[in-house]
Amino acid sequence: MGAYLFMKSVMLALSQIPESKQVLLKQLTEDLDTQSLSWLSGYFAGLASRAPTGQTAQKIASVAPAVAAAPRPLTVLYGSQTGNAKRVAEALYEQLRSTGLAARIVRADRYTTRELKDEQLLYVVISTQGDGEAPDDAIGLVEFLHSRRAPKLPSLNYAVLGLGDSSYPDFCGIARRIDERLAELGATRIHDLGTADLDIDTIAKPWSQKALEQARAVLQQNDPQQPSASITPLHPKTGRFTREAPFEAELLLNQPITAPGSDKDIRHIELSLDGSQLTYQPGDALGIWPVQSDALVAEVLELLALDGEKPVSVNDIEHPLKVWLGSHRELTQLTRPFLQAHAERAKSAELSQLLQPDQSDSFRKFVSTHQLADVLRKYPAAWSAEELIQGLRPLAPRLYSIASSQSVVEDEVHLTVANIDYEFEGHSRSGAASGFLSRTAEGERVRIFVEENSRFRLPVDTSRDVIMIGPGTGVAPFRAFVQERANQGGKGRNWLFFGNPHFDSDFLYQTEWQAALRDGQLDRLDLAFSRDQEQKLYVQDRMLEHASDLFEWIQAGAYVYVCGDANRMAKDVHATLLRIAQQEGRLDPAQSKHWLDELATQGRYARDVY
Numbered sequence: 001m002g003a004y005l006f007m008k009s010v011m012l013a014l015s016q017i018p019e020s021k022q023v024l025l026k027q028l029t030e031d032l033d034t035q036s037l038s039w040l041s042g043y044f045a046g047l048a049s050r051a052p053t054g055q056t057a058q059k060i061a062s063v064a065p066a067v068a069a070a071p072r073p074l075t076v077l078y079g080s081q082t083g084n085a086k087r088v089a090e091a092l093y094e095q096l097r098s099t100g101l102a103a104r105i106v107r108a109d110r111y112t113t114r115e116l117k118d119e120q121l122l123y124v125v126i127s128t129q130g131d132g133e134a135p136d137d138a139i140g141l142v143e144f145l146h147s148r149r150a151p152k153l154p155s156l157n158y159a160v161l162g163l164g165d166s167s168y169p170d171f172c173g174i175a176r177r178i179d180e181r182l183a184e185l186g187a188t189r190i191h192d193l194g195t196a197d198l199d200i201d202t203i204a205k206p207w208s209q210k211a212l213e214q215a216r217a218v219l220q221q222n223d224p225q226q227p228s229a230s231i232t233p234l235h236p237k238t239g240r241f242t243r244e245a246p247f248e249a250e251l252l253l254n255q256p257i258t259a260p261g262s263d264k265d266i267r268h269i270e271l272s273l274d275g276s277q278l279t280y281q282p283g284d285a286l287g288i289w290p291v292q293s294d295a296l297v298a299e300v301l302e303l304l305a306l307d308g309e310k311p312v313s314v315n316d317i318e319h320p321l322k323v324w325l326g327s328h329r330e331l332t333q334l335t336r337p338f339l340q341a342h343a344e345r346a347k348s349a350e351l352s353q354l355l356q357p358d359q360s361d362s363f364r365k366f367v368s369t370h371q372l373a374d375v376l377r378k379y380p381a382a383w384s385a386e387e388l389i390q391g392l393r394p395l396a397p398r399l400y401s402i403a404s405s406q407s408v409v410e411d412e413v414h415l416t417v418a419n420i421d422y423e424f425e426g427h428s429r430s431g432a433a434s435g436f437l438s439r440t441a442e443g444e445r446v447r448i449f450v451e452e453n454s455r456f457r458l459p460v461d462t463s464r465d466v467i468m469i470g471p472g473t474g475v476a477p478f479r480a481f482v483q484e485r486a487n488q489g490g491k492g493r494n495w496l497f498f499g500n501p502h503f504d505s506d507f508l509y510q511t512e513w514q515a516a517l518r519d520g521q522l523d524r525l526d527l528a529f530s531r532d533q534e535q536k537l538y539v540q541d542r543m544l545e546h547a548s549d550l551f552e553w554i555q556a557g558a559y560v561y562v563c564g565d566a567n568r569m570a571k572d573v574h575a576t577l578l579r580i581a582q583q584e585g586r587l588d589p590a591q592s593k594h595w596l597d598e599l600a601t602q603g604r605y606a607r608d609v610y
């Protein structure tokens, strides 16, 4: 009933707007994310509040340029691949607003770079990806800043907060380079670069607090008449349940979808959203708060000879030690600060050597293979319960691309999860979240939240074709896409590229794809089973085989999506798209790069890679 009344009021309101303006409105809002839409709603509300009742559209419009040309006192600009920098930026923005400062928040790819020279105060919050690369949404901004087109910025005040992982050689590399570049362009750094490791809040919270104080000082200095309120509205939340207040969802189905004998154990997981009012769209991810296995907690307690029942109080929060370890601390991922502290306790020259700056490759390999228990066994050292809890990184939720369309499965959400489960030096090890999900039985509860990903969206125009490239678990969002497109009943064609090691054991959702092909919901399916022949065969080999058709689809308006492994696959697929543009479109390397950048700018080349 609520939805009906809402739609009715939208229809009524729309009918009051001339048809030509409705078209413009649709164009303006088509690809915008919720935050931008929300900002626009505040902008229009601001215009409306300035106009006396009954004022004509023409008169209202005459107010617009004045509002648009108003100075931009404070912008929080973020670049984020998996939502961490976005969350930190949003928290900073909320803090600024709640103290009455007129701030706005903008995702990097929505930022008009020519606005830079008009900014008074700019806060950049950005993660580093790849090997020191920008997150996808900030590639254009970073390129612009380092290009010769970047303007001199003598009146800009700024500060940069980087998010990263100190086990990577180029820790917070992108933030460092932006920080240096803005100074080179003549801007004034008002606050030191912050470099947040995986325990993000340790650095991000004090940095944001300092940023808040500096903003007050700078803005008051520049403009004593600084308004005490902003018209920018709060961004809408996905629902009542959030990352910090997750929903306890019942697990409905936990089904292996790789066959026995496969090297992989991939699960199809179904969870109930019943009673949560959580909503999601194809392209979004689901956040999962894992619980560590009892066996792992017991192993850590035994290695340290600590009592799991002992109450431990950290920052005024008290739990028994085993609860801290089971639900609040990372045991499967190691951080540089913890290993530094442990090397000193263990007086281990070997571990200390690994932490030297010139050992970054060995260090990266070490942390990607060893878990906490492996380190405690190899390099024994004593920790008190309190020191251990303070030294370990707080547990972080893991994200999983949603593999269902809510318009089809309604009160459910589906995932495709690779269970990380391996032997290391004689001990069985598993991933915190994938292991947790894999051992969770039907009927048990899992703490979840929806992580919106407005950069990975199906075209609004259902007559557009889509090309989906998703090997391994990367196929997950494309199950959601195909379900959604079938439900929409549009004319656009769907083409899926999927790959995995073996046809016999690893063809994820085989019967569903075959049924979709039969029913015309999937128009083309190209498969690359990498280990079924002597030479490796990957999705990009199939793309090259069909380069002519692929280029033709894209030139005719198709959207291209890539999901899955960021380190190898996504880079190779990117290079293959450039190669196809050169080969089929007769473009030179610079032109093909421009072609792909343009597709990305239009939202027609989107990646969800991890």
Ligand SMILES: Cc1cc2nc3c(=O)[nH]c(=O)nc-3n(C[C@H](O)[C@H](O)[C@H](O)COP(=O)(O)OP(=O)(O)OC[C@H]3O[C@@H](n4cnc5c(N)ncnc54)[C@H](O)[C@@H]3O)c2cc1C
Pocket: 082, 285, 290, 332, 333, 367, 368, 369, 370, 371, 398, 399, 400, 401, 402, 416, 417, 418, 419, 420, 430, 431, 432, 433, 434, 435, 473, 474, 476, 608, 609, 610
């Ligand atoms: C936006 C997004 C979407 C994602 N979607 C999916 C999805 O649909 N399906 C999916 O399965 N995953 C997906 N992931 C990855 C997922 O979030 C986790 O990173 C993954 O499940 C590993 O988490 P874990 O807690 O099980 O392992 P962790 O506890 O984080 O890692 C345990 C140990 O295993 C190592 N390790 C990690 N991955 C592997 C691996 N593959 N093989 C061997 N060792 C490994 C780590 O280095 C560590 O030492 C997505 C990630 C993002 C950011």
Ligand SMILES: NC(=O)c1ccc[n+]([C@@H]2O[C@H](COP(=O)([O-])OP(=O)(O)OC[C@H]3O[C@@H](n4cnc5c(N)ncnc54)[C@H](OP(=O)(O)O)[C@@H]3O)[C@@H](O)[C@H]2O)c1
Pocket: 264, 368, 418, 471, 472, 473, 474, 499, 500, 501, 528, 529, 530, 531, 536, 538, 539, 540, 564, 565, 566, 567, 568, 569, 570, 572, 573, 610
């Ligand atoms: N941390 C790690 O050590 C680690 C290791 C593996 C995966 N992962 C992560 O786990 C995620 C899920 O893995 P998954 O098991 O679903 O799939 P996956 O490991 O990405 O494998 C899926 C398919 O992609 C193939 N592949 C390998 N390299 C490729 C490349 N350069 N280009 C195109 N295809 C390539 C694989 O072939 P082959 O395997 O036969 O080469 C396999 O057939 C990955 O996306 C990745 O982020 C992490």
Ligand SMILES: Cc1cc2nc3c(=O)[nH]c(=O)nc-3n(C[C@H](O)[C@H](O)[C@H](O)COP(=O)(O)O)c2cc1C
Pocket: 079, 080, 081, 082, 083, 084, 085, 086, 126, 127, 128, 129, 130, 131, 132, 133, 135, 163, 164, 165, 166, 168, 169, 170, 171, 172, 173, 198, 566, 567, 610
């Ligand atoms: C594939 C991948 C590559 C990464 N590369 C780097 C890196 O080179 N340097 C770094 O400091 N952090 C690196 N990180 C860590 C991220 O920056 C860190 O997890 C950050 O919190 C992510 O923030 P976001 O969710 O806003 O993107 C990498 C993470 C992933 C998944």
